[in-house]
Structure formats: C-alpha cells, structure tokens
Amino acid sequence: MEIDPFVFRLSIFILSIFVGYYVVWSVTPSLHTPLMSVTNAISSVIIVGAIIAALAGNNEKIFNEASIFGFLAIILAAVNIFGGFLVTQRMLAMYKKKKKK
Amino acid sequence: MISINLLALFYLISGVLFILALRGLSSPETSRQGNFFGILGMLIAVIVTFLSIGNFSTSFIYVVVFLLIGGSIGAFIAFKIPMTAMPELVAGFHSLVGLAAVFVAISAFLNPEAFNLGTSGNIKLASLIEMSIGAAVGAITFSGSIIAFLKLRGIMSGAPITFPGQHFFNLFLLLLIIGLTYFLCSSQSSNFFWTLIAISFLVGILLIIPIGGADMPVVISMLNSYSGWAAAGIGFTLENTALIITGALVGSSGAILSYIMCKGMNRSFFNVILGGFGGTDQSSKSNKGEQKPVKSGNSDDAAFLMKNASSVIIVPGYGMAVAQAQHALREMVDTLKKNGIKVSYAIHPVAGRMPGHMNVLLAEANVPYDEVFELEEINNDFANCDVAYVIGANDVTNPVAKTDPQSPIYGMPILDVEKAKSVLFVKRSLSPGYAGVDNDLFYRENTLMLFADAKKMTEDIIKSF
Secondary structure: OOOOHHHHHHHHHHHHHHHHHHHHHOOOHHHHHHHHHHHHHHHHHHHHHHHHHHHOOOOOOOOOHHHHHHHHHHHHHHHHHHHHHHHHHHHHHHOOOOOOO | OOOHHHHHHHHHHHHHHHHHHHHHOOOHHHHHHHHHHHHHHHHHHHHHHHHHHOOOOHHHHHHHHHHHHHHHHHHHHHHHOOHHHHHHHHHHHHHHHHHHHHHHHHHHHHOHHHHOOEEOOEEOHHHHHHHHHHHHHHHHHHHHHHHHHHHHHOOOOOOOOOOOOHHHHHHHHHHHHHHHHHHHHHHOOHHHHHHHHHHHHHHHHHHHOOOOHHHHHHHHHHHHHHHHHHHHHHHHHHOOHHHHHHHHHHHHHHHHHHHHHHHHOOOOHHHHHHOOOOOHHHHHHHOOOOOOOOOEOOHHHHHHHHHOOOEEEEEEOHHHHHHOOHHHHHHHHHHHHHOOOEEEEEEOOOOOOOOOHHHHHHHHOOOOHHHEEEHHHHHHHHHHOOEEEEEOOOHHHOOHHHHOOOOOOOOOOOOOHHHOOEEEEEEOOOOOOOOOOOOHHHHOOOEEEEEOOHHHHHHHHHHHO
16 A cells, blocks of 8 residues: 555645644744744745746636636745835844954 | 656755755844755745746746746835834735635636646545645635734724624634535535635634734744644645645744744643633723822933943834834934944844744844844843843733733743833823733833833934933
8 A cells, every 4th residue: 555645645644744843933032023023035936836826827818717817826925925025125134243342 | 747756856956055045044144045945945846847847938928927926026015014013014925825725726726627627517535635635725825914914004903803603603614624625625615615715714703813912923933833733735636745844844843833822921822722812801890999109201301321331232012113213212222332332132032923033034134143042042141131121022021921921921031121220211192002911021120111112212322311
C-alpha cells in the first residue's frame, strides 16, 4: 500500500508549525510590527492559486465565472505583496543603532 | 513547462526562504536581509507558477496587468502611510489575504479541473473539506479585519458592542458552518458553499464587535493567525507546499503574538475574545469617591525637575501615537542628553494598538533601538531613576495591578514607574484609562501631572529648558 500524499502534506504542515513556533519566539519584541507586516506579505503567496485560477480560462473566453475570481484575487494578493514587503522595508530602514562618537 | 516535481521543489525553496525571512527578524541588523529573502521567495513562487502553466497567451498578459495594478496600489500605500497608522494598515492587509483566500476557494470550486480536484459537481471529498475550511477561515479573517480596521481608524467606535446571547449565537453559527460543510460534501451543491461563505462573513463581524479598542493588539495578532490558517487551508486544496509552509508559519506567528499580548495584560485568550471589557460603568463606579488632591504643573516645572535629574526614563503609550508626539519627544531627549542626562525608553508589551507599535514610532523618530528597552529589561532601573516621563500611557503604570485583587487589571505586569524619585504624567485629564480603573499614581506625593496634549507639552518643555 502507498502512503496517501495528503499525509506528506500534513507532515510538512505540522513540522512547519513547529518551525514557526521556534522561529517566532526568537523574534525580538521591538520588531513585532515588522513581523506582522512581513507575515502578511508572505501569506499572500496565495497568489499562486489565483494565477492558476486566472489562467484556466480558455483563449476565446478569458474572463469566465471561475477565472474572474482568480483575477480579483490576483489584485488583492498583489496589493498585499508589494504593500507588505515595501512597508516592512520602510520600517526596518528606520531601526538604527546609536552612533558611536 | 517544468515538471511537477521540479515545481514542488521550487515551492519548497520558497517556503524555506520565508522561514529565513522570519528568522532574520531576530535582530534589527539581520532583518533587512530577512526581508530580502522573503521577496526572493515570493518571486520564485510566482515565476515557477507561470512556467508550470506555460500559457503565455492573452490571458497571461491580463494576469501581468492585474498584478501590476494591485502592485502599484500596494506600493503607493506602503510609501504614503504614516507610521502612526500601521495598526489600521496591517488590519486592512489581513482583510485582503482573507478575501483572496475566499476568491481562490470560489474559483477552485467553480473550476476544479484547473486544479486537478475532480470535475464540477464531483469534487474530491478531501479537497471539498479543505476548500470549505480555507473559504470559511478566509471569510472570517476578511470581515473581522474590516471591523478591526474601522475600529482602529476611529470610523467605528472602539466601545465593545454586546447583545444578550451573543456567545451562544456565535457558537450556533460555528456549528452551522460545520453542518454546512457536511451537507456540501454529501450533495456537492453550490448553494451550501455560498451559504457557508455568507455565514462565515457574519461570524467574522460578530467575533470582533464585542472586543474593545485597547484589546486591539490581541485582535490584530489573532487575525494575523487566522489569515495564516486560511492560506494553509487553500495550500492543502491546491497541494502547494509553499502555501502550506507559509500558512503554518503565519498561523503560529499570530498565535504566539496573541499569547504574548494576553500575557502582557494577564488575561486569558478567551477572556479577551469574549470581550465586553472596559465598559464605562466601571469607571463611573470608581470615580464616585471624593476628589483626591493632585499636584499639577506646567512645562517649566517639568523642565526644572529634569534639569536636576541624572537619569530619566520615558514611558510612551498609545497617547503618544495619537498626538504624533514621537518626534518632539526625541528632540526633548536630545536636549536632555546635551545636558548630560542619561535617558532610556521603557516599552510595555501592550503599549499602543499592535505588538511593537511604540518601537516603530520611536524608530521613525530616529531613536536608536539600543536605547529602547522591554519591560523585563528595564523594570529594575526605575528605582534608581530620578524622573519617569509618562507620555500617553496609563494602565500599564498603575500600581493597583499589584496591590488590589479586586481590580480588573490585577496581576497585569506593570512598569514600576512608582519607584522613580519623581513621576511626570503627561495626560489630557484625570480620566481613567481604558480598563476603567483609576490610577493611584496620579495622587502620589512625588507625581506631577502635566495636563496638556502630549506633543504640545513636550515641545514646551524643550522651550523651557
């Protein structure tokens, strides 16, 4: 008998939760706001699903019922990706150490 | 066209890069590199998705156009947004992730062939369940974040909205969602799917309205967590490793932040979620007592006290953000330093409206991050400091949290401001803080109240120096 691929995905999922748990505890509290904006940006990797959905329309009818939701999701996710990473970049650029005199 | 195995490996690389992105945030020095890893991971995920479909026809151009439209909106917002508005921005972004998850779930439901999930009306059982979870959590994230956004922006009152039987009603709706998932799986009927999404939107709204304004740090962290679980649900549907890894990372990140915030208030997660805390009744009760005498002063008195101090600790709170006083504050600190006074900043975990809110504002005002300390790091220093300058904070300094078991904030870790030789309290009035508890510190012998707008008072102190 073969193992259902779902079990592998579940394993990845569970292990990632543990990785996330330990990685996030090591984040310094002063960077918690950038942490939120960057997690926001990376969760927008959901855009890959949106792209597949949008490109599933055939060439005669690019915007069909299903692909239109894909296109809408692309816009939303893109706002988040660019907005999330850029605002994180902007914030992180402000964190400076004391200048040594 | 690239093979499906190669594709999966690239998604794995993206996932690992996302882990490194979060790892980078362990210190400000490595954080910028971390953000770069995140961008790289995203780029890889998007490019290999294009390559895997290999459909570079007209629809591909549309995809790029839509991507650029969204991207420019996002970039515009990212550059324009003032740092004080970060909590709203993050709430707004969460809502977008949630809605995107709903949309992807809908299109997977309408066109399952594109995702290899079976055929319309005959979708694989596991996929249907995963899809429903993704859509439901996504919808809850969306509507919940919209409410959080409206509350943070001040469009909607921050006061908790409650009605009798609220919790039972929410529980009923959650059970209904589970029931609908069951019927959806057995009948494959789209009606159940649409109802499921509609009810989830409603649940999102109902979950957030009873939570008060100052509990927003918990709410934002919680919604952050939800957006992760929604992404993971969709990741399972699409059998996409990058999404599963990311979803798990974001989900646990948000959960940890919620935990840290709850601990900062010494309240259980359920206590916050069930909400209704900090209504005005409590404050009116505690104000019934006779008027206790307070000492109030002006900017000259404050400047005089600070001039004679050798060390000053600044305690910022949400009021500083509201008054946009961070730049004035830094100028005042510069003046103090020029006079040889040692200055540091003390940040309570729940100061502000989101985790790390104060740190970002101080960083924006060019305060070096090694002058800014967390509660545990600095709390012992109050005993040796001459002046504590409390600007826009209140409950987090209230000694009642240690002494009065009856108080709603009893047990909450506080900054030991009371131990400082003198305390300067910048506040607009004597009104109690969010928790509705009178602050003992206002009536102490060594406290000087400075009744004014935080920014104006700070500027006046600079002038009086």
